[in-house]
Amino acid sequence: MIQDGKTIAAVATGSGGAIAVIRLSGSEAFVIADAFFKARNGVSVCDMAPFTLSYGDFVASDGEIVDDLLLSKFVAPRSYTGEDMVELSVHASEYIKSRILEQLIARGARPAQPGEYTLRAYVNGKMDMLGAESVADIIASDSRAGHTLALSQMRGGYTSEFALLRSELVDLQSLLELELDFGEEDVEFADRSKLAESVDRTEHKLTRLIDSYVQGSAIKEGVPVAIIGAPNSGKSTLLNALLNEDRAIVSSIAGTTRDSIEETLRLGDVVFRFIDTAGMRATDDPLEAIGIEKARQKAQKARVVFLTVDISDHSHADDLIAAIAGMRVEAGVSADTDTVILLNKCDKLPAWPTDDFLSAIASATGTEVVPISAKTQNGLDRLRSHLLSLFSGIVTTESVLITSARHLEQLTATRTALVATRTALDTGMPTDLIAAELRTALHHLGLLTGEITTDEILGNIFSRFCIGK
């Protein structure tokens, strides 16, 4: 990331809409704006009262009146970036936007890089690194759950959780350092069993956070729901019905779907990512075999599995139960994945399955069973509400869920170092070795929270942003 302290300019709004906002931030912001802005009240930007608006024209250097606009003035440090800032609210024509930007740049502003405004906000202490990171998530969130999560992270939910972890580790470390200072006298200040207890407690918290990544990333990217089952059981028909569009090819030929197809859909407060897969069966066709292997992987990684069976293929409950068990083994779905058995094509039966029949299947398989017809869409409402019930109240403003792979990586490294600390304690290692392991743990936690930063980390974080943020 360039940190040259220059005044930067960019369009902050996306395409479309009636108004666009162009942002100018840096010590030259007012002077550059004054070169073009002719206020109706005759007051220059430099002389305008801070935190006020002014109406006027943008006049290019060749005299062309580009637009009439509203200019807002923010004075350092009370702005988004913590620098002097000007925001121009202009008419959102592509011509106006690019002409104004080009003029600002000709007068000495530099085009902003992605995330550069937020980077400056971070550098100027307007927000911490974790808060800055969640700004990109706030903009990208497309469900209430995703938004709640990002918002609580931006407002410091993360920061306080990590600060607590850090202070526990620092306490431990200072005890050990004290011992080291008195090293020659060969004393132990810190009770080893108390130390071990604290290490365990912190490790436990880390594990909880690490485990929350599955949930957190699912909410951010869409909860993955894999639709699996035998060929022709109606998986693609179900996907189309859920999406309400003809997304996947449906045919009576077994083995129609080869590659998996993913589409996201918001239901209630949660975004789901439905994955239609190739029907599983023994095959000699190498292409089909690749598709089936992929289906297996999707099923194993999914948060929820919809296991579809064509109920009209099975005349007896025992036969049906055996087919379900076989499919589970074939797909290799782990026991802790929420699985829903979908008895599809119920419209083909003389009568809709009775509750007794359904509970018999449910108790034999130990799984939720939902009868549906993907074709007539009967039963899909119940399926949707069951799916949502699995995630109801999943995110509250108090939830601290890990959503970023970067955070996961550093938390895992912190935990590894803590486990090494514990081992060093257990095996009666010298104090300096124990302290060294603990320092490694603190180092990774520091990288996570931004106490320790590198250009690489900053580059990774802020390049995810759009320009203008």
Ligand SMILES: Nc1nc2c(ncn2[C@@H]2O[C@H](COP(=O)(O)OP(=O)(O)OP(=O)(O)O)[C@@H](O)[C@H]2O)c(=O)[nH]1
């Ligand atoms: N009567 C009835 N037919 C259905 C239903 N769902 C799917 N079908 C039919 O079953 C056939 C197979 O449907 P698909 O959705 O292509 O099945 P699939 O599971 O995706 O099959 P593969 O992609 O080959 O694994 C098609 O002829 C569908 O019209 C249903 O609920 N009722």
Ligand SMILES: [Mg+2]
């Ligand atoms: Mg299909």
